[in-house]
Amino acid sequence: SAVISQKPSRDICQRGTSLTIQCQVDSQVTMMFWYRQQPGQSLTLIATANQGSEATYESGFVIDKFPISRPNLTFSTLTVSNMSPEDSSIYLCSGDFTNTEAFFGQGTRLTVV
Amino acid sequence: AQKVTQAQTEISVVEKEDVTLDCVYETRDTTYYLFWYKQPPSGELVFLIRRNSFDEQNEISGRYSWNFQKSTSSFNFTITASQVVDSAVYFCALSSYNQGGKLIFGQGTELSVKP
Numbered sequence A: 001s002a003v004i005s006q007k008p009s010r011d012i013c014q015r016g017t018s019l020t021i022q023c024q025v026d027s028q029v030t031m032m033f034w035y036r037q038q039p040g041q042s043l044t045l046i047a048t049a050n051q052g053s054e055a056t057y058e059s060g061f062v063i064d065k066f067p068i069s070r071p072n073l074t075f076s077t078l079t080v081s082n083m084s085p086e087d088s089s090i091y092l093c094s095g096d097f098t099n100t101e102a103f104f105g106q107g108t109r110l111t112v113v
Numbered sequence B: 001a002q003k004v005t006q007a008q009t010e011i012s013v014v015e016k017e018d019v020t021l022d023c024v025y026e027t028r029d030t031t032y033y034l035f036w037y038k039q040p041p042s043g044e045l046v047f048l049i050r051r052n053s054f055d056e057q058n059e060i061s062g063r064y065s066w067n068f069q070k071s072t073s074s075f076n077f078t079i080t081a082s083q084v085v086d087s088a089v090y091f092c093a094l095s096s097y098n099q100g101g102k103l104i105f106g107q108g109t110e111l112s113v114k115p
Helices: none
Strands: A002-005 A010-013 A017-024 A031-037 A043-050 A069-071 A075-080 A089-095 A110-111 B004-007 B009-012 B020-021 B024-026 B033-041 B048-050 B059-061 B065-070 B072-080 B088-094 B107-112
Touching: A002 A089, A017 A031, A031 A075, A043 A069, A075 A089, B004 B088, B009 B020, B020 B048, B020 B107, B033 B072, B048 B059, B048 B065, B072 B088, B072 B107
Parallel strands: A010 A110, B009 B107
Antiparallel strands: A002 A017, A017 A075, A031 A043, A031 A089, A069 A075, A089 A110, B004 B024, B020 B072, B033 B048, B033 B088, B059 B065, B065 B072, B088 B107
16 A cells, blocks of 8 residues: 655644645645535545646635646645634545555644744 | 445444445436545555446445445445454545546545444
8 A cells, every 4th residue: 555644744824824735645636625524523625626727616615825836647735825823633644545545645734822 | 426425434343243324425427436435544545446327236345335336325334343453534526537536535434433
């Protein structure tokens, strides 16, 4: 199975600033996915990232707030822009699953103060 | 629309008890995947199992077993002889066959195993 390295693992940020989260996969994947998990909640898909095209955002998420880059088939970034305390969450990335599992990065625990 | 329901928000058991976590799903797709994940307090998602909709065989892996029943749209997860290390939040998830890793998650069940 593939391995995703996600960083940072955690961060504490000031409101109004931006944070970029990186995901590196050890093999090529067609699609990568970004999820948000607010405190005590389930995971919600933010967007799907394909190489060479703009990310596709789910309802309730917009590119200005969560810009995504996908420069190649093994890497993607998610930026959380102009942060507020409501953005405090765990952010996780995942990739197309292989024959047996849908793999996730270790998650980024973001606290906005 | 696709939906996953985990009706049990929290479950508390004493070590060595068996415990079943329920998962009911809704989908119009004829082909789909079902998943279970474990999320310990550290926050990472640990993959437990993926099941294809056309394979209704039950699965056992050590103390873990899964019961997939298409007739009732359920994919339940049983832990036998629970241990303190099983304490975590468990998520059931669903994806369409042609949607890659785009998962719809249930609300999760927080399992607490007490010594």
